[in-house]
Amino acid sequence: xxxxxxxxxxxxxxxxxxxxxxxxxxxxxxxxxxxxxxxxxxxxxxxxxxxxxxxxxxxxxxxxxxxxxxxxxxxxxxxxxxxxxxxxxxxxxxxxxxxxxxxxxxxxxxxxxxxxxxxxxxxxxxxxxxxxxxxxxxxxxxxxxxxxxxxxxxxxxxxxxxxxxxxxxxxxxxxxxxxxxxxxxxxxxxxxxxxxxxxxxxxxxxxxxxxxxxxxxx
Numbered sequence: 106x107x108x109x110x111x112x113x114x115x116x117x118x119x120x121x122x123x124x125x126x127x128x129x130x131x132x133x134x135x136x137x138x139x140x141x142x143x144x145x146x147x148x149x150x151x152x153x154x155x156x157x158x159x160x161x162x163x164x165x166x167x168x169x170x171x172x173x174x175x176x177x178x179x180x181x182x183x184x185x186x187x188x189x190x191x192x193x194x195x196x197x198x199x200x201x202x203x204x205x206x207x208x209x210x211x212x213x214x215x216x217x218x219x220x221x222x223x224x225x226x227x228x229x230x231x232x233x234x235x236x237x238x239x240x241x242x243x244x245x246x247x248x249x250x251x252x253x254x255x256x257x258x259x260x261x262x263x264x265x266x267x268x269x270x271x272x273x274x275x276x277x278x279x280x281x282x283x284x285x286x287x288x289x290x291x292x293x294x295x296x297x298x299x300x301x302x303x304x305x306x307x308x309x310x311x312x313x314x315x316x317x318x319x320x321x322x323x
Contacts, residue, residue, distance in 0.1 A: 111173030112147070116220045120147045120175075123210045124200035129193040136177050136191040143184060143204040146176040151197030152259060152270060156278075157189040164190070166278040169259045169271070175224065181207045194270055242321055244282040245290040249318035251280050252300065256309045265301075266310040273302065294318060 112120070124147065129135055135146055138157060148170055155168040155176075167189055170176060176191050181204040202210070211218045242250070252269065260267035271279075277287040291307070294300040299314035300307055309315060 112175060112217075112220050112224065116217050117147060117149075117173060119214055119217055120145075120202060120207075120210055121149075121200050123206050124202040127199050127201045129197040129199070131193050131195055133193050133197075134190060135193065135197070135199070136187055136189070138187050138190040140187045142187070143177070143180045145178050145181045145202045145204070145207040146191070147200045147202070148172055148174050148176065149198045149200060151199075152194040153197060154192045154194050154275070155189050156192065164278075166271075166275040169194070169255065171259050175221075178207070178221065178225075180204075244280065244286040245293060246319055246321050247280045247282065248276070248287050248290040249294070249315050251276065252294075252307065252309060253312065253315050253319055256312065256315075260309065263308065266308050267312075269307045269309065270305065271307060272305055273307075276307065290318075 124145075127146070129151075135153060136142075136144075150172055153170045153174075153176065154166060155170060156164040156166050159165045170191070177187070179185065180187055181202075184204075211221060255269045255271065256267040260269050262268075273288060273291065274284050277284040280287055291300060291302055294315070295302060297314055297318075299311045299318065300309055302308070
């Protein structure tokens, strides 16, 4: 989900050579849920939010993707409709490949095919781990674990710590909790000096403190 499942630099170079450069501004959609297109996007720079529609109609955050991450590979492989929406959180530079271009690169380059397999397996393992956390841990523990994960894989270092560019409502969706419950957990983290928050960002000030909050209660 939020783990580090990126292609190697060599794998990225091979896909870049086969694709077409594209750019998106914050808020623009790269891939839309339920669409029938099957292109693949390799992110070169920037961050992308992956979300899906809940039965209530609300968009639920599933993952954050950034440089080196691949988007849309499932539809390119099986021809099915898009299972989620990919929206630019920042300015995004990427390479787009048609399904045919992607399949040709994978079938003619065994190293890319193997990396793709590792990527898919890694995401499945991460999804399984997240489901376990949702059922086994309380909201503060899940929120702390999520912040540690995001800071480690998608955070931007700053003078005081690490910035995670994510709204609290998205953070709550990703933690599988209400916004009020996550806001309460964040207040505890703020009071302890572990984080600083505003509308669109969370600054992690102390990973050590977050790790303490991430320890399940005995």
